[in-house]
Amino acid sequence: MAGGSALRDKLVVVIGGSGFVGAHLAQELLSRGARLRLASRHPERAFRIRALANLGQVQFARCDVTDTQSLARVLQGADAVVNLVGAFSGDLDALQGRGAGRVAAQALTAGAGAFVHVSAIGADPESRSGYAHSKGVGEAAVRAAFPGATIVRPSVLFGEDDGFLNLFAGLIARLPALPVFGPKAQLQPLFVDDAAEAIANALADPAHHGGKIYEIGGPEVITMGEINHRIAAAQGRERMFMNVPDTVSGLFAKLTGWLPAAPLSSDQWMMLQAGNVAAGGTKDIAALGVTPRPLSLFLDRWMTRYRTHGRFAGRAPAA
Incomplete structure (x- = not known):
């Protein structure tokens, strides 16, 4: 420290x-x-x-x-x-x-x-x-x-109590198939x-x-598509992910983004397209004296509560 x-x-x-x-x-x-x-x-x-x-x-x-x-x-x-x-x-x-x-x-x-x-x-x-x-x-x-x-x-x-991973985790736990907006957009969680x-x-x-x-940023660059797949795997679930074309995503955001609790606003779509990766990789956070930890270090443990049988999920077939 x-x-x-x-x-x-x-x-x-x-x-x-x-x-x-x-x-x-x-x-x-x-x-x-x-x-x-x-x-x-x-x-x-x-x-x-x-x-x-x-x-x-x-x-x-x-x-x-x-x-x-x-x-x-x-x-x-x-x-x-x-x-x-x-x-x-x-x-x-x-x-x-x-x-x-x-x-x-x-x-x-x-x-x-x-x-x-x-x-x-x-x-x-x-x-x-x-x-x-x-x-x-x-x-x-x-x-x-x-x-x-x-x-x-x-x-x-990201964190155990965030509004990012938990948003996707809740949807993946409930729905058999999900759209993925900007599946190739790069993030550095x-x-x-x-x-x-x-x-x-x-x-x-x-x-x-x-x-x-x-x-x-964190130690790895991950696409939106990969994040969804990782969350599903950590829950022990098989899900169908449908990559939404950019033109459809943009139109969807424009038509529905103004609604309360809309999943994607026009502003968010523009930022997602631009990506969210630190210009210097992890150099800047190292300059602040921090070695960032990867998402994989926490995800399996945090997804336990979303599994069909919770911490006993390993004893039952995946949902």
Whole structure:
């Protein structure tokens, strides 16, 4: 663990800390002895972190990145700040474009010595994708407001409690045949705990990592088609996967992407086509002191609950 004691007793404020990444980052920071303030619009969603902290080690605060006064209040006294705010819908510029710059500016005003902004691979202010465009605008705003910020662009993150593997796992468990959008699209899945360690290492050494951009991914590049096949194999199921042609996928996304809970929006389709692979392979995450672990290390164990007979699946024929 690089910089294991550098964060001890430091107050780290995590904006957008009540979600998937925030929970895992909180565990990493608490293990290093940091004091945490988890801030979001719904801080109650992070209350489960209390059980992992010592008395007085973690605080919860309500804030809105579109409100300067709200940010100033939660960032008061911060030694270090992480911005995890991200969204696929709503006013993306307000949340992860101008909003990211507002967080960075208030962090500097509060006197924070380290700032890590978590962006995304593909962030580009010139992109036609609303998500990638706002992420690119947000990066520029962060660099302008806090020149010493570290920007981390992770590939798709996976974990036992994620919304990525579990989405496909649930569908594969229920359906005998499934469509696969963008079956040849390449991803570089990164274990969320490895991403958390990389972020914490950047926070711990701003003199070295400040002002830099890191694209971080896992140790292997996998296609969407292969991910589906791996999940089915880990469940012990035989499934029919139907590769959907790109023209059909694009039309499907355009016609249905606006619906609530749509499986594929136009924005997501554009990003899927572009792929999600770190430009430097695993070089950048190694520069942050992390050796990423492969999906295969965890998948069989995590898929146990989706098997027909659970942990006794080996005693019965596959579904």
